Amino acid sequence: MATLELDSITKTFQDGDEEIVAVDDVSMSIDDGEFLVVVGPSGCGKSTTLRMVAGLETITAGTLSIDDRVVNDVKSQDRDIAMVFQSYALYPHMSVRENMSFGLEESTDLPDDEINRMVSETGEMLGISPLLDRKPSDLSGGQQQRVALGRAIVRDPEVFLMDEPLSNLDAKLRAEMRTELQRLQNDLGVTTVYVTHDQTEAMTMGDRIAILDGGELQQIAEPLKCYHEPANQFVASFLGEPSMNFFDVTLDGDRLVGDVFEYPIGDDVRADLGETTDLVLGIRPEAVELVEGGADVPHEFGMTVDVVEPMGDENTVYLQFDPDADTETGATLVATIDGFTRVSEGDTVTAHIPEDAIHVFDRVTGEALHNRSMEDAADQVDLA
Amino acid sequence: MLDFYRRLHRAISPSSGDGDEPRTDGGVVSDGAASGPGAESDRGAVERLKAAVDNRFGADFVESSIFWLPPFLLMGLFVYGAVIWNLLISLTDYEGFANAPDYSNLDFEMYTRALADSGFIDAAVNTLILLVAFTAGTLAVGLLLAILIDRGIRFENTFRTIYLLPMSLSFVVTAQFWLWIYNYNNGIANSVIGVVGLGPVSWLGNQDIVLYAVIFALMWQFSGYAMVVYLAGLRAIPDEHYEAAKVDGASTLKMYWRVIIPQLKGATISAAVVLMVFGMKAFDFLYSLVGGYRPPNGADILATKMVREAYSNSQWAYGAAIAIVLFGMALAVIGPYLVYEYRRNNL
């Protein structure tokens, strides 16, 4: 078990005469036993970051330390890490038992019977004991996944690295393995870095999540903090499904003026905005409420229902401020509402956008100027 | 200090981290780091050199050299070393029974001699004719066979096996077959043209014909190879291309000519290069045809002339000079080919 420290890690590739920056000055420190999920869209540098930690890519600049020991120049096999790959990368000519013993045989001088015992124990823990003598080609995708996991676990490394290990499984199995992986990591207490593009995995599995975009670290924090207090517009849009609503607005006194609506703000919010006038107003779909009555209260708007997507437990509704306006202009508001609320296309409804749930971003830098506070969000849940 | 020696040991032994003590290995490094950045300065010179080399060439360069370097050197000695040595010998006057050439007096005499030697000019012309005619003919036959076989026929494997069969035989063996086919009195070649009232022809005796008779025999032996290469190329073309052409109303002939064959450029280039190399090695065939160094009149090529001058006439330097010309011809073919493959990232 160990701590892991990335200090200004940078990776550049040479592509012809062009220099491509894959990872740009990323710093983060991961605590002993922590489960960190690194998430981002494809090409954001998350896999490259992981591969640098593994020693599979050289580090262009910055230092990487495991337990305060700088390992930039230490070869992969001497870093005492284990990695689970997306393709599982099992050795096809070896049985499951041989696959799992391989790492112990190569990296330790343990006697054979000791290795055997450890493999059997790990097999039991993962429920793959009956498969130990089979070849990988005889196993299902889920079983191969477990073997890949077992191969990493049995080595009892300082750090686990996982590169989208669940993405080749079907949805149901993926949900199961998600829980199981968390449980295992909890039991073993091994520092884990987990790379994924799947925000559900990011939100549910990690102690903290690190969000990368364009090779740069956008935010690293607890999942709920990232969700409710995103550092910038990218993080806000990346987490959450359906995505947060954004409206370009301009600050005018104590009002946010958009193309089709005006939104009055209180002193607290106004204070956060300072001198910036070009802003983006953000509101999560689940924070939007459909209420009775007309739109005469400041934060309530009369809207037309454009599309309803029933999901069963809830409905996703697409609302328009002005039914005649072009939908491209950002005049659409997405709201998720209770599955039993009846609305249908063409209805006129009143939408309430509560002021304590809005986010305001700097339109130029994308930086979050005002976020809903996590305490407020928690209060609301308690009340309900 | 002990730490330093351990590091040194690790740096020198090529199999560091291998087998015995990687765990302690890890421990050593953390000890070193614990003593602070000052420890950096006592890094062994060997390790620093290794790190520098690794930085320049990539992380596994030093460790992997044990795999490819010895074979590379062996091959380099026998191929490039020998070619350079051969070039050197071609500049001497080495001949006869002397054990070794005299390297003290180098000149281009052998090359001027070659230019004045009508036998050399003939052999060079014959080599060019053989290369071009043999390669073009073999490619054409191979392409035709590949297209026929690729039309979803039954017994495809049997046909393919038969067409490729001659390729598995030695030149020495096939030479015997063709000697029998081309023989004047009761060879098949004369029986066949006899049917249409021609001949008999002295296939191997007539100076104007013999080269083409040899080319024909070589085509027989290698068109199966061209077929296999083309077949792989055809299989790589998606069915949609055939269907699209059909839908567009192209006739079968037009479809192949306009749509399919242009896509076989890669296959054609690689097959042509290999065939030209085979053509240059036709020595074995010509030698076996007569059981000696002098091929039939009119079929002498540089490959046979080189061996004859060197090993039969003991004109070592002259033979070496002819070999250099042959090598130059090969280089003119494979040089561009390798550059082409390199550009396409195929290496």
Add this chain to the structure above:
Amino acid sequence: MSDDKLRTDGSGAMATTTKLRRNLERMTVEDIALYVVLVLAAGFYLVPIESGLVTSFKTGTAIIETAPFAPPGASGFTFEKWRTAIDALLRGMGNSLLYAVPATIISALVGSITAYGLTIPNWKPSYKALVLALIIAGIFIPYQAVLVPLTQFWSQWVQLGDLLSFVWALGIDDDYVGIVELVVTHVAYGVPICTLLFRTYYKTMSDEMMESARLDGASLRRVYRRIVLPLSGPMFAVVLIYQFTQIWNDLLFTLVIVSTESSAAAPVVLILAGLGTSMEGQDFALRMAGAFFAALPTLAVYILFGDEFAEGVAA
């Protein structure tokens, strides 16, 4: 269960026959022409071989009296030529095996190791490509360009004969030094093609699997021993077959290294090249018998492993 199986089998067979019938009905003139051309082409490739085979069993008179591709008939049939050919070539056959087998095995192993070092380990691709280009160019050089130095090398520089004097002391003919020289020579010139063949195969191996093995603590040597080598089986089949055929069939190196067919170590191709040529003209039947006998090993390999051979030449 068994009933089920039976039924599927039955219907399967029926489907095949129906399909066949439909195929036959659908045979157009074009299809028939296609098959005629294919069969004629097959004839073209087989006639020289068939004609050689029947001729090898003919007596001198039968050769003159029967057509070259016709079977000899009862009166003109003889094993005599085969007997003579085998007598003349058997010694060469043994000699050929003596260098072809070790040279084949060694060059396949060396090719596999070289290709591994140039494919899987992680070093600069541009330098790898340079080394590879130099190696691949080695496939294409005409051997004439190295012959004279090769002769010099073996006769003047490396006196293998002297080095191995203890072997000759055992009563083995010192001509056999040629066999050792042939092994080394064929291995050296076999490095390029064997490396190329193995490299195309290793390029398809999963990068993640190799990385996984490295992370598991295996050194490059162990990765080769425990992962790559055990997975190389199919390519070894291809390379061994290709290389054996090439080495067995090669005449040029045997000619300059062993030089005379009267040598105790003369390989079969060397003896065959001069077989059947004598004062009284050419004995074609003997030549054909010899050719077939000498080709037996490669023919056997081709017939048994035709697919691997095709793969080897196509690469």
